[in-house]
Amino acid sequence: MIAASLLSASLLSWGLWLVPPPPEEEMDELEALQIVLRYAVDRVSDSVVTITTRGGIRKVEIPDALKRRMTTPNAPERPREGDPSAPRKREDKGGDDEESQKPEQKRYKNEWEKMLAYPGFKKAEGPTTGIVLSKDGYILTSSWNFESKPNVVLVTLNRGGRQETHVGTLLGVDRAAGLALLKISATDLAVPEFIDPDEVRVGSWACALGRAIARERPEIKYGVISAKDRIDGKALQTDAATSPTNYGGPLIDKRGRIYGIIVPLGARGQEASVNWYDSGIGFAVPVPDPDELIERLGKEGTVLEPAFLGLQMNEDRTEPGALVTKAIEDMPAAKAGVKDGDVILEIDGKQVLNSFTLRFAVGRRRAGDEVKLVVLRGEERIELTVTLGKRPKRQNVGKIPIPMPDGRRKPGRDGNRPPGG
Amino acid sequence: MRVPGVFLLLALTLTAVAAVESHGGPNRRSAKLRKAVEAVQPAVVKVFGLKGFRGIFGYRTGVIVHESGLVLTRGSVTLDEADGRIACHLHDGRRLMARIVREDRRSKMVLLKLAGKADKPYPTAPLGVSKDLLPGHFVLLIGNAYKTARGREKTAVNFGIVSAITRVRLRSGMMRFPYARPVILHDAMNNPGVYGGPLVNLDGKVIGISGNLVESRDTNAQLHYAIPIDDLKEFIRDTVKHPDAPIVYAPVEVAPVDKRPPGVHGIRVLRGGITRATPAYVDRVLPGSPGFEAGVRSDDLILKIDETSVKSWKSFRRIMERYRAGETVRLTLKRGDGIEIVHVTLVEEKAQ
Numbered sequence: 133m134i135a136a137s138l139l140s141a142s143l144l145s146w147g148l149w150l151v152p153p154p155p156e157e158e159m160d161e162l163e164a165l166q167i168v169l170r171y172a173v174d175r176v177s178d179s180v181v182t183i184t185t186r187g188g189i190r191k192v193e194i195p196d197a198l199k200r201r202m203t204t205p206n207a208p209e210r211p212r213e214g215d216p217s218a219p220r221k222r223e224d225k226g227g228d229d230e231e232s233q234k235p236e237q238k239r240y241k242n243e244w245e246k247m248l249a250y251p252g253f254k255k256a257e258g259p260t261t262g263i264v265l266s267k268d269g270y271i272l273t274s275s276w277n278f279e280s281k282p283n284v285v286l287v288t289l290n291r292g293g294r295q296e297t298h299v300g301t302l303l304g305v306d307r308a309a310g311l312a313l314l315k316i317s318a319t320d321l322a323v324p325e326f327i328d329p330d331e332v333r334v335g336s337w338a339c340a341l342g343r344a345i346a347r348e349r350p351e352i353k354y355g356v357i358s359a360k361d362r363i364d365g366k367a368l369q370t371d372a373a374t375s376p377t378n379y380g381g382p383l384i385d386k387r388g389r390i391y392g393i394i395v396p397l398g399a400r401g402q403e404a405s406v407n408w409y410d411s412g413i414g415f416a417v418p419v420p421d422p423d424e425l426i427e428r429l430g431k432e433g434t435v436l437e438p439a440f441l442g443l444q445m446n447e448d449r450t451e452p453g454a455l456v457t458k459a460i461e462d463m464p465a466a467k468a469g470v471k472d473g474d475v476i477l478e479i480d481g482k483q484v485l486n487s488f489t490l491r492f493a494v495g496r497r498r499a500g501d502e503v504k505l506v507v508l509r510g511e512e513r514i515e516l517t518v519t520l521g522k523r524p525k526r527q528n529v530g531k532i533p534i535p536m537p538d539g540r541r542k543p544g545r546d547g548n549r550p551p552g553g
Numbered sequence: 554m555r556v557p558g559v560f561l562l563l564a565l566t567l568t569a570v571a572a573v574e575s576h577g578g579p580n581r582r583s584a585k586l587r588k589a590v591e592a593v594q595p596a597v598v599k600v601f602g603l604k605g606f607r608g609i610f611g612y613r614t615g616v617i618v619h620e621s622g623l624v625l626t627r628g629s630v631t632l633d634e635a636d637g638r639i640a641c642h643l644h645d646g647r648r649l650m651a652r653i654v655r656e657d658r659r660s661k662m663v664l665l666k667l668a669g670k671a672d673k674p675y676p677t678a679p680l681g682v683s684k685d686l687l688p689g690h691f692v693l694l695i696g697n698a699y700k701t702a703r704g705r706e707k708t709a710v711n712f713g714i715v716s717a718i719t720r721v722r723l724r725s726g727m728m729r730f731p732y733a734r735p736v737i738l739h740d741a742m743n744n745p746g747v748y749g750g751p752l753v754n755l756d757g758k759v760i761g762i763s764g765n766l767v768e769s770r771d772t773n774a775q776l777h778y779a780i781p782i783d784d785l786k787e788f789i790r791d792t793v794k795h796p797d798a799p800i801v802y803a804p805v806e807v808a809p810v811d812k813r814p815p816g817v818h819g820i821r822v823l824r825g826g827i828t829r830a831t832p833a834y835v836d837r838v839l840p841g842s843p844g845f846e847a848g849v850r851s852d853d854l855i856l857k858i859d860e861t862s863v864k865s866w867k868s869f870r871r872i873m874e875r876y877r878a879g880e881t882v883r884l885t886l887k888r889g890d891g892i893e894i895v896h897v898t899l900v901e902e903k904a905q
Contacts, residue, residue, distance in 0.1 A: 352717075377769070
């Protein structure tokens with residue numbers, strides 16, 4: 133009886149909504165959108181969890197200018213008290229952007245403490261956000277919070293407004309996508325719906341959700357899907373603001389389905405410092421198949437690396453297929469038999485249109501995966517199976533000392549000169 | 554029983570989605586948005602601290618909140634040290650000098666008074682009710698585009714959404730920003746010129762005043778916040794009522810010294826090293842101490858003291874110092890893979 137009345141009430145409300153209101157009082161587009169977003173957020177709210185960590189190495193990004201000051205023996209000393217030229221000590225006025233540029237005025241016990249207190253250079257740290265991946269306690273989040281190797285991971289669930297904390301175990305990390313899988317011993321979790329990446333359209337509305345600061349409701353940042361197939365075809369790009377408060381959280385559509393997990397995938401890798409986010413360029417990694425992800429990352433200690441083929445391509449080629457200019461020696465492709473001058477026509481049964489198709493196809497896979505290539509050599513079609521490898525570490529790059537006029541040696545770009553040395 | 558509820562929600566969502574889709578996509582300009590800009594923008598002023606402070610010139614935005622020419626804006630050193638040389642550019646192109654008449658030490662907001670006698674009342678912005686604001690509401694942030702809008706150039710309108718309305722432990726530059734009430738976190742583009750600008754809802758009402766760029770003390774993430782207008786209404790009302798009142802509106806209250814004896818809990822945590830991130834692991838618990846009685850054990854990890862998150866061994870000691878003998882604290886502990894909650898009643902230190 134009650135059900136029937138509720139049903140009729142809902143029908144009534146639906147009916148009222150469908151009747152076009154008179155033009156003067158037409159519902160504003162944005163007001164309607166507000167309602168849509170509220171329901172969308174409510175639909176995933178219980179799947180968005182807070183992840184806190186304890187312990188680990190606190191990371192500080194030291195600006196070059198400060199590093200130089202620290203390592204230069206003749207750095208100007210702090211003015212002594214009573215020195216008329218000393219900067220006046222100001223009252224605490226809350227501090228502004230202008231004020232933060234004068235951090236030297238505060239006194240510190242040692243340079244270490246000064247560095248740790250330097251604003252804007254502290255690396256972001258937890259709490260951060262995660263998303264429920266399965267009913268039985270698998271949680272997906274961004275791996276940046278685990279770079280500092282925390283001792284303890286805690287997952288706070290939200291079940292209908294009630295919070296409960298569980299101790300989580302870090303299982304696998306996918307370094308290529310910046311994802312980490314956690315497991316907690318809880319059951320009956322609210323599992324969200326993921327969108328098939330092929331269904332995503334550029335320009336669709338997108339909301340970035342986080343649960344790091346406000347715990348009652350996820351924080352909302354609003355934007356659109358800016359691009360697909362970014363970062364070697366791994367990520368969606370969005371202009372919704374992403375920051376450490378929503379890394380690991382979902383990027384959702386207006387029906388509350390998940391486009392992907394927000395991760396810091398910038399030009400500078402996975403480092404999440406406070407300097408470069410909030411730029412209108414955010415990334416989310418789609419989760420086409422949660423079960424497959426659990427299978428791949430479900431074993432403790434698993435680390436998936438970006439895949440590497442070891443080919444140099446001719447990017448000017450206009451005909452279909454990717455022309456290999458050089459198959460680098462001892463690299464996966466060369467080992468499998470790819471030779472200079474080959475044209476790659478297919479990868480795993482998908483046609484390769486140009487070198488980018490190939491790059492995206494490899495970018496979506498991980499080191500250790502096998503791919504089947506169809507290669508055209510002269511007139512011959514050859515099938516090859518390549519086991520993708522890890523990108524080799526660049527060696528001797530930037531470490532060649534540059535002689536200086538006064539006999540000192542200036543280290544190259546990645547020089548690892550000890551402080552003071 | 555649950556089905557109709559779900560159906561209701563689904564029906565509402567679907568109809569709202571239908572409403573959005575039938576009325577056009579993002580290309581169609583929202584009439585509300587346009588009307589909101591028209592309602593507030595005439596009262597928005599560009600504020601310049603002309604003297605500057607150590608070579609930095611003050612760019613701010615203010616909003617006229619009273620027809621006598623009271624301008625609400627975010628305070629700053631560049632305005633304080635401007636020696637009264639603050640210029641305000643009104644939306645209609647007028648350029649008027651202003652002086653600070655009142656400052657709210659808690660929210661860091663100031664009220665400026667436009668100089669000179671106006672022949673007609675200044676345009677004022679309609680103030681809304683910020684307690685009705687919800688996360689997910691769209692907002693506009695109107696302000697001075699930093700180093701872009703000069704002279705008679707108009708203010709800029711930025712679009713955003715309310716991310717959350719919550720208390721946050723904030724840091725502003727080097728300093729803590731101890732604002733104890735909830736603030737509005739939003740994602741509208743902020744810049745030093747927009748600080749002090751009004752946050753406007755779709756109904757064309759001012760619901761908050763934008764603050765400066767701050768960082769969360771918990772995550773080091775940069776946040777854009779606005780002070781809810783409800784918290785500033787009394788400040789404005791009081792200034793209008795008492796034009797000759799002292800400049801400081803709410804002096805920062807100094808907490809009275811608690812003379813009760815400090816509490817003893819008997820929980821010793823492992824000391825950490827220079828990275829200062831060593832979590833608060835219990836090293837040992839003194840036999841017979843309150844911690845012992847409550848069941849705290851060695852190797853427990855202390856996660857929370859009441860509602861305060863304990864990040865390191867140092868913060869455990871610092872937070873526990875605030876509690877006095879006789880008080881009961883609720884400790885959230887991690888023991889093995891489980892979470893335990895114990896209540897520890899602190900006692901007075903026994904005289905030896």
